[in-house]
Amino acid sequence: MNAALHQPRRVVGGEMSDAVFAAVSRIAHREAGLVLAQSKMAMVKSRLTRRLRVLKLPSFEDYIEFVENPGNAGEMPFLVSALTTNVSHFFREKHHFDRLKSEVLPPLLKKAAAGGRVRIWSAGCSNGQETYSMAMTLLEMDPNILSRDVRILGTDIDNDVLQTAREGFYANTMLSGLEDNHLRDWFSAESLEGEEGYRASQKLRDLVTYRKLNLHGDWPMNGCFDIIFCRNVVIYFDEDTQTRLYQRFQNILSDDGWLFLGHSERIGEAANSLFTSSGVTAYRVAKGA
Template identity: 40%
Template sequence: MSVMTHSAADYTLDPASFATIARITHAHAGITLNDGKRQLVYSRLAKQIRKRGLSGFGEFVELMQSDAQVRREAIFALTTNHTKLFRENHHFDHFAQALRPRLIEAAERGRPVRLWSSASSSGEEPYSLAMTLLGDNRAAGARLVQRDVAMLATDLAPHVLSVAKAGRYPGEMAKDVPERYRRVWTTMEGDQMVMAPELKRIIAYRQLNLLDPWPMQGKFDAIFCRNVMIYFDEPTKARLIERFAELLAPGSFLYIGHSERVIGPATDAFEPAGNTIYRRRG
């Protein structure tokens, strides 16, 4: 008896299946999949179909509708996780110049310092932010770690959070880290770059869907939400920005992606402070 196997090329993504996948993805993750994303959906979900030994997209869509775990895995697969260390470096330059001195002073006085990387992916953004906060002096940075300083790093997909928690990256990524930080906060182990324990100590990684209720109660000094809202429709973007405004302390900053902008009812709560940087009024 022969066993039939399928390659990804054997499947057909019909319009009805694509429409259902798009509807489910929007409902559960806020991500909008227009027709231009059809090839991305095909390539990423065909792997899921093949792994499960299913006949095609029709059967897979039925499972997405009835099985929460299949649905979660499909949405994780569709989540784009392209990132790099010190991506859009002007944000970190601004943070170092405009916010870091104030945060260090506050920490020395015993006030909590709170940062949020709201779409942390595999950790490149929070580690970049942590290095910028701790600075290029290891002893001074270690003292700061002993204060009430914490960063929340969240993402929808647990598999990228596990990479982030490990804090180990291919050695070639070292070129993206400014030398003044690289020599202080990273080490090379074989062909891997390893993040220093002090960086890991101030970062708490948690799984979070930005569309769900948020457990955080206190105010943040800075929120990074970069290159996420490009996947949302306008009402979802507006509500997300409104929720960020509610959690940002007066005078704190919101950093968003290069092709994103602040929209909706919360617009008046912010004033421009740089290229895709907004200061919370008050």
């Protein structure tokens, strides 16, 4: 154990040293490509304090030692999850869904009706609001979509949010973005463990498959995607990691595939040759890329 990390000894609720923060940053970048600015120290301290309490560890230094121990590899997903923010709502950045309906999906649905294969990927799907928004859009455009070879894949690095997505139950506080007709047509009012909310219909859930995936690691998917949503995810990565990710997206997209990013994200100069801008944070695979 590095002596610089282990001195002075800290207790839960104490200050986080620069050395510990630097160690957390190195681990986060190594394991998931995350970049933690120094300004995030208070957030990191607050979130990791919860892990210390769960593990009954007295200090941040002990936590670093615990995480770096090969025998405690199971803690790494909890660390990465603690450092990322899972905030979403239905039909977030509505202009993207308007673009889906007006331009992106019509030719794909025509292909599907003729027996073709259509695949959509939500990379960083969080609690599932994005994937179910996609599913509602598809079902409203083609009520027979479940009989076509059309599927949505939702992936995330956080097991907890994936469990919420699979269950499809959303407390009333998580329904932002849904209108009355959405609730009427695609959800049923339920109570789960004493909390009132709504559950996504079986049709919505049948369109979506959820898998755990670290974008920084291996991708086991076979075949190409026609659409990738990766919104408010790359903001956690440095420029080199973003460029590698865009290259991988380009490799797994169809020749006329679409990539949608978050409102504050842009494809950097190093990856400009891979995609062509086609609207606000909407990109198409560049011809000949």
